[in-house]
Structure formats: structure tokens, C-alpha cells
Amino acid sequence: MKPIAELPPEEASHIRFILMDIDDTLTRDGKLLAASYTALWKLRDAGFVVIPVTGRPAGWCDLIVREWPVDGVVGENGALAFWEEPGSAEGGARPVLKTDFHPQALRNDHPALARIRERALSAISGLRVAKDQFARMFDLALDFAEEEPALPLETAEQVRRIAVEEGAQAKISSIHVNVWMGVYDKLSMAERFLTRRFGWQPGRGDNEVVFVGDSPNDEPLFARFPLSCAVANIHRYQGLITRFPGFVSAQECGDGFAEIVERILVCAKFPKKP
Secondary structure, three states, rough: EEEHOOHHHHHHOOOOOOOOOOOOEEEEEEEHHHHHHHHHHHHHHOOOEEEEEEEEEEEEHHHHHHOOOOEEEEEEHEOOOOOEOOOOOOOOOEEEEEEEEOOOOOOOOOHHHHHHHHHHHHHHHHHHHHEOOHHHHOOOOEOOOOOOOOOHHHHHHHHHHHHOOOEEEEEEEEOOEEOOOOOOOHOOOOOOHHHHOOOOOOOOOHEEEEEEOOOOHHHHHHHHHHOOOOOOHHHOOOOOOOOOOEEOOOOOHHHHHHHHHHHHHHHHOOOOOO
């Protein structure tokens, strides 16, 4: 990973879409930082398309797309995408919430998820179901580090192995292990949303996308986009990630995101070659 200050202006001048994780990428200790929220507004005001791509639940995504300066949100590790479109003149032109669900997403009442929950909770002392589970539609979130007691990463890896043994998909974030049925992830839904909503062209438009993340569940996006970035706390997961992003900030969490955004905004002013 190269320092974000080495992001080439000539390459970065093609960027149109900024995608980012939320937990420990925009936040620190669970709180959205002023620096990262301001950075989102700067991107929006500069004309970039801004899309969080998160493991957080559908209920959070509804709020995020309505109240944050974003153009859509991909949630539950790729199960869904929410966005707003302009309303009709008859309705006062208020925005209308739109949704798209991945065709392979299965509701989280699947019996395999119940088996995984019981096996994991029985095997690992201190593990618990995430407090935001009530707002989820498609996945099971098992909390190892959001609430106390904070459990080691080895615990998260143990949960992931149990899920895979039961035939599920599982990804480790900085706080949860997210478990679901169906073959999809953050990347597949992000590509689907970019293509259908914004006309992005895979292959030809790869350098138009920057993704910023921090943890193992971001790895598919790190591997996919050449200009992907991470905040500095990615170094905590050296043993769990094999495909790292191209660039990394000097600072952690939301401060690192703001640092990356400032570099992108500087590069956006770089004149394109004729």
C-alpha cells in the first residue's frame, strides 16, 4: 500500500464515484466524526457520486440515504441498495425512497442462520447477537467488538468457520461477523447499483471508482478497483487480508477518510491531458 499522498493526479482526475465503508472508516468508537461527515459534503458539493457500502442493516440504510449527503447506500454486505429519486410535482417534489434487493438474498429467518447462531453462541463465551439485528432483513450479525466485552479477532475467525461449515457466507468487519445465505457480497451489489443507477461500465470505468475501507469484509472491493484506499487501521487485519488496496492514509478511521478525500479533491483539479 502506498501513502495516499502518492495517489497520481493524472489517474485520480478520472474519478467519478466515491464508495466507502462506514464503521471505523467514517466513524471512531461508533461515532461519526465531524471530519468525515464534512468530507462527505465536500465530495457531494464537488459533484462526485457518494455511496456508502456497509454491513449495517436495512433500517440504518433508510436513515442514511434520507439524511446524509449521499447518492445511495449499499447495505447488509450487498443484500440491498437504497436511494432517493425526485418526487412528482403533485406530491410537492419530495424525494421518493427506492430499493433494490440482490436476487440471491434470502431472508434472515433461514433455518441455517438459526443453527449458526446457536452453535456460535454456545461455543464462544461473550459472543452476542448484534444490537442492530432487529433492523436487519437478510443477515445475522454476531457482535465480537462493538459492545463489551471486546473479543479477539481469533473469535471472529472461529465464528466465520462455523458459518461456512453450515453452508453460509460470512465476512468479518471491525465489529461484527455478518452471516447470510446466498452468493453475493459488497462488491457484487455495488457493481449492480453503479451499473443500473448511474450507467457505470465495468472494465472501461474501473478507474472512475474509489472505494475506501478498513477491514476484511472490504477485501473484494480492494481487489476490484485499482484506486482503492484504506484508512490506517487496516494494519490491524494484516493476517486476515490477502488483497490490500493501492493506497492508505496516515491517520485512522474518519480522520483517515478525510485525509483521503482531501487528496482526491486536490487531484480533481489536475487538468486532464488532451
